[in-house]
Amino acid sequence: MFLFDQISLQIVNGQYLTAQDRLLMLVIDGLLLGFFVAMYIVAKTRPLGACIAALCVFWGLNLIVAIWDPSSLISGIIVKILFTVALIRGIKSASRASSLQKELAEVFS
Numbered sequence: 001m002f003l004f005d006q007i008s009l010q011i012v013n014g015q016y017l018t019a020q021d022r023l024l025m026l027v028i029d030g031l032l033l034g035f036f037v038a039m040y041i042v043a044k045t046r047p048l049g050a051c052i053a054a055l056c057v058f059w060g061l062n063l064i065v066a067i068w069d070p071s072s073l074i075s076g077i078i079v080k081i082l083f084t085v086a087l088i089r090g091i092k093s094a095s096r097a098s099s100l101q102k103e104l105a106e107v108f109s
Contacts, residue, residue: 004076032061047094055087 010022017025036054043050062080065072 043090048091048098051087051090051094055084055091058083058087 010026035057039050039054042053062073
């Protein structure tokens with residue numbers, strides 16, 4: 001996501017944006033990249049919370065962008081669907097793992 005956005009902004013549409021706008025978009029994209037990398041790291045210890053947070057932020061950003069440009073909901077739909085499916089599967093897996101841990105704790109206590 002970060003890479004495609006930066007290619008689009010810096011290379012393809014760069015001539016239509018000021019240097020200040022390109023820098024602002026680079027900083028915003030960098031913060032988003034940092035957030036999702038942080039969620040990856042957090043998922044190692046708290047997978048359910050990290051997946052829920054990543055899914056909420058992902059769709060929250062998509063809705064904010066859709067207010068500005070409604071056609072963005074259709075743009076990149078395959079990636080959005082794949083990302084959503086992966087996060088929902090992660091949520092289901094984390095939830096199941098948590099319930100299995102509780103069951104094992106009951107059995108061995």
